[in-house]
Amino acid sequence: MQVTDKRRQITVGIFIFIGLAIFVLGVFTLGGQKKxxxxxxxxxxxxxxxxxxxxxxxxxxxxxxxxxxxxxxxxxxxxxxxxxxxxxxxxxxxxxxxxxxxxxxxxxxxxxxxxxxxxxxxxxxxxxxxxxxxxxxxxxEIMKTFQVNNKNLVDITNDFKTLSRNLVEGKGAAGALLADEQIANNFKAIVANLQTTTKSSNKIAAELDQFARKLNTKGGLADQLMTDTAVFAQLQRSVAELENTTKSAAVMTENLNKASAKFNQTDNAVGLLINDPATAQQVKSIMTNLETSSQKLDEDLKALQSNFLFRGYFKKKAKEEAKATQELQKDTN
Structure with a gap:
């Protein structure tokens, strides 16, 4: 009976010790976690x-x-x-x-x-x-942002769905391009024209390149103009002479303008004759009087030739003129 009680006490003591050890270990563990x-x-x-x-x-x-x-x-x-x-x-x-x-x-x-x-x-x-x-x-907030992004993604998906349906049904410019054969042919024609234009542009570029090479050909006119100092000096002299000629022409034009301006004035004889009607009328009268005077003078000379006092003088003068004419004809022959 005493042995049984001792064993029981020892067993209880062991369990109590183990329990205390577990408790202390748990306290230290929790304390370590909680600092x-x-x-x-x-x-x-x-x-x-x-x-x-x-x-x-x-x-x-x-x-x-x-x-x-x-x-x-x-x-x-x-x-x-x-x-x-x-x-x-x-x-x-x-x-x-x-x-x-x-x-x-x-x-x-x-x-x-x-x-x-x-x-x-x-x-x-x-x-x-x-x-x-x-x-x-x-x-x-991150979840709210995800929700907004998901909604936006759904809207974008719906838009793409509507767009693809319109393309299939031939709606809009892109749909018509895909569904309408005539528009597709026109688009092909436009592409062909663009290709032709591109070829023409390439040809023009090649010709321009060839022209540029000719300009750079050694000994050519363009090359001499750009590189030969003598040709350039001659060109400069020609330009200077042309400038002088232009200046002379300008001076002559100015003089002509001045002269023509004087024609329009009445302070000189020519301008007076051209612009003054009275002077012009006077000149006409003088010319008329001169013509009348010359006619009267001819009549007076004829009357003198008929007068017996001057008849011998005029006959002698006529003979001398006839003789001079004959000598002149002999010298000519």
């Missing part, structure tokens, strides 16, 4: 919307868990203050300008807080510091 037995510092972050964060959620930095969410409480009128418990060893990698953002542990996992390291020109964080918030798209 209960490691030295830590506290940081705070102010969010407008914590998107379902809970106390006990993890804090990550560069893909490594460095702490947990210690406490969540309202701050001010509408903000929420989140208290973070960060391993003291991690503070030497995080600077005061670091930012905090809300993310998810996987696509639909628990909410977590992700910290950035900041820049090296700022000192490291200290216990009680408040971090800035980095605004990122939440999972809900």
């Amino acid at each position: 209960a037995f490691t030295r830590s510092i506290k940081l705070s972050v102010l969010f407008d919307d914590i998107q379902g964060l809970k106390a006990g959620n993890n804090v990550w930095f560069s893909g490594v868990k460095i702490g947990t969410i210690k406490k969540i409480q309202f701050y001010g009128t509408s903000q929420v203050q989140v208290i973070l418990s960060i391993d003291e060893e991690a503070h030497k990698y995080i600077h005061k300008d670091a930012t905090a953002s809300i993310s998810s542990d996987g696509l639909i996992g628990n909410k977590i807080i992700v910290l950035t390291g900041g820049s090296e020109k700022f000192p490291f964080i200290e216990d009680g510091d408040q971090l800035r918030v980095s605004t990122t798209l939440s999972t809900d």
Whole structure:
């Protein structure tokens, strides 16, 4: 009976010891997960919307868990203050300008807080510091964006469906091009004309190239004009002579203009005769008087020839003229 009681006590003691060991191991395990037995510092972050964060959620930095969410409480009128418990060893990698953002542990996992390291020109964080918030798209916003994109994709698919139906039915310019044989033939004719035009353009380009080569032929006129200084000097002299001729013609034209201008004036004889009717009438009268005087003079000479006093003189003069005429004819023969 005593042996049985001892065995029972030993068995109970063993179970109690095992139970205590399991309890202590569980406490240390949970404490390790919750960072209960490691030295830590506290940081705070102010969010407008914590998107379902809970106390006990993890804090990550560069893909490594460095702490947990210690406490969540309202701050001010509408903000929420989140208290973070960060391993003291991690503070030497995080600077005061670091930012905090809300993310998810996987696509639909628990909410977590992700910290950035900041820049090296700022000192490291200290216990009680408040971090800035980095605004990122939440999972809900991402899902909303996916929904909008899906709707847009459905609309685009419907548009392509309508477009393909119109093409098959021959609606619109593209549909008519595919369905109407006459339009297709016209399009082929246009393509053929474009090909012909392209060939003509190539031919013209080849001819221009040939013409350019002829211009560059050694010894040709164009080559001499561009390279031979003597030919160029002759061309310059010709141009200078042409300029002088042009100047002379201009001077002559100016003189003619001046002379013609004088014809239109009445301060000279020619202009007076041309432009003054009275002077012209006087000239006509003088010419008429001269003609009348010459007629009267002829009549007077004839009367003198008939007069006996001058008859011998005129006969003698006639004989001398006849003799002179005969001598002239002899010299000619």
